[in-house]
Amino acid sequence: MLRLEGRVPIIGTLITQTSRGGFDAAGLAPERYTDKRLRRAEQAASFQRGAGVISFSGQSPEQPVTPGVQDRLSVMLQLAAIANAWSKPPPAGEHFLIRVVGARGDAHVWSLRFEGLQSVDTPAGSVRALRFLREPEGPQDTRAEFWLDPARQYLPVRARLTDGSSDAFELLRVN
Secondary structure (H helix, E strand, O other): OEEEEEEEOOOEEEEEEEEEEEEEOOEEEEEEEEEEEOOOOOEEEEEEOOOOEEEEOOOOOOEEOOOOOEEOOHHHHHHHHHHHHOOOOOOOOOEEEEEEEOOOOOEEEEEEEEEEEEEEEEOOEEEEEEEEEEOOOOOOOOEEEEEEEHHHOOEEEEEEEEOOOOOOEEEEOOO
16 A cells, blocks of 8 residues: 655644555555545545446446556555666657546646656655656646655655646755
8 A cells, every 4th residue: 555645733634645565577556545635535546447437436437447557546546666677778769658547537648758867855865766757738737746765666755746727846865
């Protein structure tokens, strides 16, 4: 199970996301993804692989389950699994397509461009990490940036998610 919490002093927890599931031939295979935001009801996506559909807790229509589909949290670890399988990194500019589903019924194919090895500052110091970038497809779409640490099996050392309606949400490894 993956769990992400974003907290701010005095206000408390702004966001809690969870993803649980297993593995299949395409890598990580989420079964249930939840997204809870401050002052909003929890939303969920259920990956019903046997029935071939993804259902949502809201009024969103079902989506088909496709090989390699990820949720907004598991996509980071799917990238880490992809990088771990490389004998050497591809050239900068290479694109990776991953279908990503949110808890509110949104589903998009994310084109993540490999940007190469870059230095990234973290509270634990500077790290040389592989950077992946997803440019938004529209003004309200998500821009996603992920930096994966080769020294830690390509686990994310930093992630930044930005959409057209809010400030960036940034995650940093602290140790």
